[in-house]
Amino acid sequence: MAEAMSTAPEGETRAQAYQRLAREIASVTAGETSATARYATAACLLAHAFAPRFFWTGFYVVDPHKPRELVVGPYQGTLGCLRIPFGKGVCGAAAASGETLIVADVEAFPGHIACDSRSRSEIVVPVFAPDGSLAAVLDVDSTEVNAFDDVDRAGLEAICGALLS
Numbered sequence: 739m740a741e742a743m744s745t746a747p748e749g750e751t752r753a754q755a756y757q758r759l760a761r762e763i764a765s766v767t768a769g770e771t772s773a774t775a776r777y778a779t780a781a782c783l784l785a786h787a788f789a790p791r792f793f794w795t796g797f798y799v800v801d802p803h804k805p806r807e808l809v810v811g812p813y814q815g816t817l818g819c820l821r822i823p824f825g826k827g828v829c830g831a832a833a834a835s836g837e838t839l840i841v842a843d844v845e846a847f848p849g850h851i852a853c854d855s856r857s858r859s860e861i862v863v864p865v866f867a868p869d870g871s872l873a874a875v876l877d878v879d880s881t882e883v884n885a886f887d888d889v890d891r892a893g894l895e896a897i898c899g900a901l902l903s
Contacts, residue, residue, distance in 0.1 A: 752889045752890070752893070753889050753893065755788075755893075756889070756890075756892070756893025756894070756896065757893075759783055759784060759787055759897065760893070760896055760897050760900065762783055763776075763779060763780050763783055763897060763900070763901075764900055766779050766783075767779050767780075767901075773799075773873065773874075773901075773902065774811065774812060776901050776902070777796075777797040777811050777812040777874065777901065778812035780797075780876070780897060780898075780901060781796045781797060781812050781813050781814050781876075782814055784814075784878070784894075784897070785814035785815065786814075790881075791880055791882065791885055792878050792879075792880065793815060793816075793854075793856065793857060793879050793881045794813065794814070794816060794818065794853075794854065794857065794877070794878070794879040795813060795814050795815060795876075795877075795878050795879075796810070796811065796812060796813020796814060796815065796818060796876075796877055797811035797812055797813065797865070797874045797875065797876055797877070798810055798811060798818075798822055798829050798833075798874060798875050798877060799811040799873065799874040800833070800871075800872055800873060800874060801821075806823060806824045807821050807822065807823050807824065808821065808822045808823075808824070808830065808833055808874070808875060809821050811874060813877075815854075815879070816853075816854045816856075817853070817854070818853050818877075819851055819853040822851060826849060826851060827847075827849055827850055827851030828841050828844065828847055828850060828860050828862050828877070829851075829862050829875050829877050830851075831849075831862075832862035832863070832864055832875050833864065833872060833875055836864050836866075836872060837864065838861065838862065838863045838864065838891050838894070838895060839860075839861070839862045840860075840861045840886045840887070840890070840891060841859060841860045841861075842859055842883060842884040842886075843858065843859060843883050843884070844857055844858060844859060844860050844879075845858075847860075854879070856881050857879040857880070857881065858879075858880060858881055858882055858883045858885070859879070859880045859882060859883055859884055859885045859886060860877065860879050860880070860886070861877075861878050861886040861890055861891065861894065862875050862876065862877050862878075863875065863876045863891075863894045863895055863898045864898070865898045865901055865902065866899075866902065867902055868902055873902060876894060876897075876898050878890075878894070
């Protein structure tokens with residue numbers, strides 16, 4: 739059964755919002771065996787909580803048939819790229835390195851893939867399976883330059899860390 743999305747209490751900081759969202763995502767997805775359902779829930783709650791700063795919020799999943807490619811998964815936003823090879827663009831670079839990438843200005847990132855030309859900055863967070871292999875990446879784009887920082891990194895990494903547990 740779907741629950742209503744909570745609203746931010748007055749004066750809530752971004753760090754507190756991430757903590758609240760982590761609890762909500764964990765609550766809604768508890769016992770859910772489908773990664774697709776967990777990713778869809780996280781994308782929805784994050785996109786709504788941080789709109790309009792989060793212009794595109796979603797997951798690119800490692801393709802089991804092409805394990806060096808990401809394929810678009812659940813997301814909120816405009817049309818996403820369908821496939822991204824490891825090492826290409828911000829998502830592919832994060833997939834290849836296994837590390838979170840914050841790009842203040844996507845136009846300055848070598849090899850940036852413009853799925854939507856309105857995107858100006860981006861954060862990509864790896865999502866690991868329980869066995870430690872890469873399962874997906876969470877991609878968040880903003881129409882603002884320099885929209886993401888270490889608060890976003892910490893909050894999104896905590897949420898992604900709990901998605902497959």
